Amino acid sequence: MVDTHFYQNNGPFELAKIAELTSSTLSDTSKAGVQIKDMATIKNAKEGDICFFYDKKAKDEASQIKASACVTTKELAPFVANGVTVLINDNPKLAFLSLSKAFYDLKTPKSSISEKAFVDKTAKIGKNCIIEPFAVIKENVVLGDGCRIESGAVIEANCQIGNNCRIGANAYVSYCLMGNDCYIYSGARIGCDGFGFDLIGGKHERVPQLGRVIIGNDVEIGANSCVDRGALDDTVIGDGCRVDNLVQIAHNDVLGRGCVVVAQVGIAGSCTFGDYVVCGGQAGFADHLNIGSFAQIAAQSGVMRDVEPKAVLLGTPAIGFKDYMRQVAFLQKNSKKQGG
Amino acid sequence: MVDTHFYQNNGPFELAKIAELTSSTLSDTSKAGVQIKDMATIKNAKEGDICFFYDKKAKDEASQIKASACVTTKELAPFVANGVTVLINDNPKLAFLSLSKAFYDLKTPKSSISEKAFVDKTAKIGKNCIIEPFAVIKENVVLGDGCRIESGAVIEANCQIGNNCRIGANAYVSYCLMGNDCYIYSGARIGCDGFGFDLIGGKHERVPQLGRVIIGNDVEIGANSCVDRGALDDTVIGDGCRVDNLVQIAHNDVLGRGCVVVAQVGIAGSCTFGDYVVCGGQAGFADHLNIGSFAQIAAQSGVMRDVEPKAVLLGTPAIGFKDYMRQVAFLQKNSKKQGG
Amino acid sequence: MVDTHFYQNNGPFELAKIAELTSSTLSDTSKAGVQIKDMATIKNAKEGDICFFYDKKAKDEASQIKASACVTTKELAPFVANGVTVLINDNPKLAFLSLSKAFYDLKTPKSSISEKAFVDKTAKIGKNCIIEPFAVIKENVVLGDGCRIESGAVIEANCQIGNNCRIGANAYVSYCLMGNDCYIYSGARIGCDGFGFDLIGGKHERVPQLGRVIIGNDVEIGANSCVDRGALDDTVIGDGCRVDNLVQIAHNDVLGRGCVVVAQVGIAGSCTFGDYVVCGGQAGFADHLNIGSFAQIAAQSGVMRDVEPKAVLLGTPAIGFKDYMRQVAFLQKNSKKQGG
Structure with a gap:
């Protein structure tokens, strides 16, 4: 049950309306008028709730559903507990998405610029922005319409930020050009100096970092993640990228x-990623690599060489899925043999 | 020697008093009146100090102790340097704990609400709270008694926080119900959106995250760690959990x-941990796993399957301790053989 | 091309001047008067730019240079495209460093103490400091000359900070003595409690952390990195250390x-590093280890034992370079053999 303390519930909705909102087919039209109060997981849903069943692995749980209704596929419908009204949908995940938007609006504060924020007089602020207490917007910043700059966020001088961007609490944005519809999560660090030194006479002399961070449209950078700015060229995060928490993206990386970059991934400098690359959590990439489009790198892998498009790699050094599994099996079998 | 610039020393204490405070037995009662000025490590203690010896591995250092006194067990006492007064205690670590609380109080500022903080007028603030400059407490927040909200910390709307909690500098707390006696360290991010997307028509559509973070009593979440809120159900951190720095805990995880979760561990979504699970640093967990109570997962391990209670695992994929050691030995031996 | 929106260009400079500034020899003195407007990478440089060629791997790109001039070594000069004026230099990286300082000054705001900062009246602030809006400087802090304390940074009570230090936005510094010329990046956490507990009666009793963080001169601590303070002795970061982003340095570590500690490295407590140790990204160190000077630990390695000076290790558990390569080759070869 969603906590209405935090999220406003726009329900209830009748099942007929839910079928319409989610483009589902109601299996038992006599239930069209049943009122649904909330969404819940298969496991925790109770009478008055609707739940979503899309993974066959959950079929035992499906047989125990206590919800009034369940959205599922034609194929999975027979697994749903008797007495639960079924709504058939080719894509129950999409139905969940649509319905959750109908049931719940995330409360957004009204647009306003807090008197307790610091906005430099040379900054240009778009329409309908929210600027919270103790946010800092420095000289010559250009901020689009509908942006939300949360408490303690710092936008350094000369940055340009598009429309409908959200910069989370205590996040830091510097040397950055950002598109529209981006969300920089709380504590993320954008545009810090890349990690570049030359050892000269026993001293690590800092190499000036003179590039920027270019962020496309519809990008998310997770909480406490870091995207360093380029050294001479730019660090680039392409449209629609999703970067999770605690990720390190080094100078001159181009995504x-x-x-999709899952939590705690580290990408060393000057790597170039194609489109729709997926990196599992804690994976690491050596510097100057080319990673082909649609490549999938498993969690904790260590990638030391260029990766072909659509490759599926895992392990350190990262190798193909079959090779990895073969090595794991070989080690398991032979170490036991010899141990005995 | 503890720096009295930072920590106030309540000493000196006589050895008789220290024996009492720590429930130790003074081996030489003629030394009952000796004054002890400070606590120090075996290695750095000097005259006037007391040190603590509880690990046999340090017996060479014990034979060189320069301190006036040493708390140790009956078994280890013979290793202590001549001339050092010994206090016998079954649990010298516990004695250290007790004595350190007697010698040093961490200076806590007096309770007060800074004029430079932002406290929404609808927020309810308990008695004897400290709210530092530039802390932000938003609408309808309920804060218990004796809480300390440090500079730059942000408590989002509707959060409920128990008594005697400390929210560190620049930490962020949202969509959260928190018990008593919790410490959220500087820069931790609680309640950000979980990392959930559906790829629809080439676009990663965000799945609304409608859950909360439920934090029990006596929980610590380390510096710059992230605990995402649940998608529909909640993310839960049980009573007495200790989470170190830079840890990622994803949506719907239940601890x-x-x-005990050591630094840089990453736990993917919807994992369920029993009680007293211990995770070494940088370990990673795939999503939807069940980890049994008292399981111990070594540092850097990659856990891909459910784990039995009390299991001791290491490696990637994580396996039992003996199996791992056998594999390491097998590889070492046979690769050399073949290499020659 | 460097974006003059963010970086002020002091050029153009004539090639003769550039040869002088970088101690290079101009191969074709008839070009002494050619005007150079900017610096750029080999790949993106165009007419009017100068670039730098120092890695033989880039020789194909060198043959395509579009820049007006290129600084390179005598050995690499023949690979440079025809028509590009070559400046010969034994160390083109150093030339890059020198020239970038001539071309670009990072704009530093004028010294001033913002009215919107919080500076306790007992704090001592050196000359020519910049203290930005919403920075917090608590009681008895001593700050040297020429420091920059950025927005949202928090300096806890009694800390001492040398000259010309920069404390990044939303960084946190506590229980710390810091030398000169240090840069603590945005979001770094210095001096938080080390992760120390004793399990007593089913409760993880916190061990008071009574030490400090001692930071030498010319140290950098990267964005969102954490350096915990010592338990009784201190955590120490030696002169000239370079710590990248999202690094964990635990209590009582001595560097x-x-x-050089690359991003996402984790060092457990009470480790002692010699001088000029290099740790690749995501490497991990067990506690209480001694790591010899000039040791090099590869990315993602797991170090479980003491390391000899100058050793080159990789893998988990970390082993010598040759041993590692032999094991990788053995596994690859034999698992395939058996698989067939």
Whole structure:
């Protein structure tokens, strides 16, 4: 049950309305008028709730559903507990998405610029922005319409930020050009100096970092993640990328469109990713690599060489899925043999 | 020697008093009146100090102790340097704990609400709270008694926080119900959106995250760690958990009581931990796993399957201790053989 | 091309001047008067730019240079495209460093103490400091000359900070003595409690952390990195160390001079590093280890034992370079053999 303390519930909705909102087919039209109060997981849903069943692995749980209704596929419908009204949908995940938007609006504060924020007089602020207490917007910043700059966020001088961007609490944005519809999570660090030194006479002399961070449209950078600015060229995060928490993206990395980078991944400098690359959590990439589009790198892998498009790699050094599994099996079998 | 610039020393104490405070037995009662000025490590203690010897590995250092007194067990006492007065205690670590609380109080500022903080007028603030400059407490927040909200910390709307909690500088707390006696360290991020997307028409559509973070009593979340809120159900951190720095805890994770999660661990979504699970640094967990109570997962391990209670695992993929050691030995031996 | 929106260009400079500034020899003195407007990478440089060629791997790109001039070594000069004026230099990286300082000054705001900062009246602030809005400087802090304390940074009570230090936005510094010329990046956490507990009666009793963090001169601590303070002795970061982003340095670690710690490395408590140790990204260190000077630990390695000076290790558990390569080759070869 969603906590209405935090999220406003726009329900209830009748099942007929839910079928319409989610483009589902109601299996038992006599239930069209049943009122649904909330959404819940298969496991925790109770009478008055609707739940979503899309993974066959959960079929035992499906047989125990206590909800009034369940959205599922034609194929999975027979697994749903008797007495639960079924709504058939080719894509129950999409139905969940649509319905959750109908049931719940995330409360957004009204647009306003807090008197307790610091906005330099040379900054240009778009329409309908929210600027919270103790946010800092420095000289010559250009901020689009509908942006939300949360408490303690710092936008350094000369940055340009598009429309409908959200900069989370205590996040830091510097040397950055950002598109529209981006969300920089709380504590993320954008545009810090890349990690570049030359050892000269026993001293690590800092190499000036003179590039920027270019962030496309519809990008998310997770909480406490870091994206360093380029050294001479730019660090680039392509349209639609999703970067999770505590990720390190180093100077001059270039990510294509729609890449997914899970928590705690580290990408060393000057790597170039194609489009829709997926990196599992804690994976690491050596510097100057080319990673082909649609490549999938498993969690904790260590990638030391260029990766072909659509490759599926895991392990350190990262190798193909079959090779990895073969090595794991070989080690398991032979170490036991010899141990005995 | 503890720096009295930072920590106020309540000493000196006579050895008789120290024996009493720590429930130790003074081996030479003629030394009952000796004054002890400070606590120090075996290695750095000097005259006037007391030190603590509880690990046999340090017996060479014990034979060189320069301190006036040493708390140790009956078994280890013979290793202590001549001339050092010994206090016998079954648990010298506990004695250290007790004595350190007697010698040093961490200076806590007096309770007060800074005029430079932002406290929404609808927020309810308990008695004897400290709210530092530029802390932000938003609408409808409920804060218990004796809480300390440090500079730059942000408590989002509707959060409920128990008594005697400390929210560190620049930490962020949102969509959260928190018990008593919790410490959220500087820069921790509680309640950000979980990392959930559906790829629809080439776009990673965000799945609304409608859950909360439920934090029990006596929980610590380390510096710059992230605990995402649940998607529909909640993310739960049980009573007495200790989470170190830079840890990622994803949406819908449920940790039982007393779990210890060392720095840089990453736990993917929907994992369920029993009680007193211990995770070494940089370990990673795939999503939807069940980890049994008292399981111990070594540093850097990659856990891909459910884990039995009390299991001791290491490696990637994580396996039992003996199996791992056998594999390491097998590889070492046979690769050399073949290499020659 | 460097974006003059963010970086002020002091050029153009004539090639003769550039040869002088970088101690290079102009191969074709008839070009002494050619005007150079900017610096750029080999790949993106165009007419009017100068670039730098120092890595033989880039020789194909060197043959395509579009820049007006290129600084390179005598050995590499023949690979440079025809028509590009070559400046010969034994160390083109150093030339880059010198020239970038001539071309670009990072704009530093004028010294001033913002009215919107919080500076306790007992704090001592040196000359020519910049203290930005919403920075917090607590009681008895001593700050040297020429420091920059950025927005949202918090300096806890009694800390001492040398000259010309920069404390980044939303960084946190506590229980710390810091030398000169240090840069603590945005979001770094210095001096938080070490992770120390004793399990007593089913409760993880916190061990008071009574030490400090001692930071030498010319140290950098990267964005969102954490350096915990010592338990009784201190945590020490030696002169000239370079610590990248999202690094964990635990209580009582001691790093010698000039160590380089790449992003996401984790060092457990009470480790002692010699001088100029280099740790690749995501490497992990068990507690209480001694790591010899000039040791090099590869990315993602797991170090479980003491390391000899100058050792080159990789893998988990970390082993010598040759041993590692032999094991990787053995596994690859034999698992395939058996698989067939």
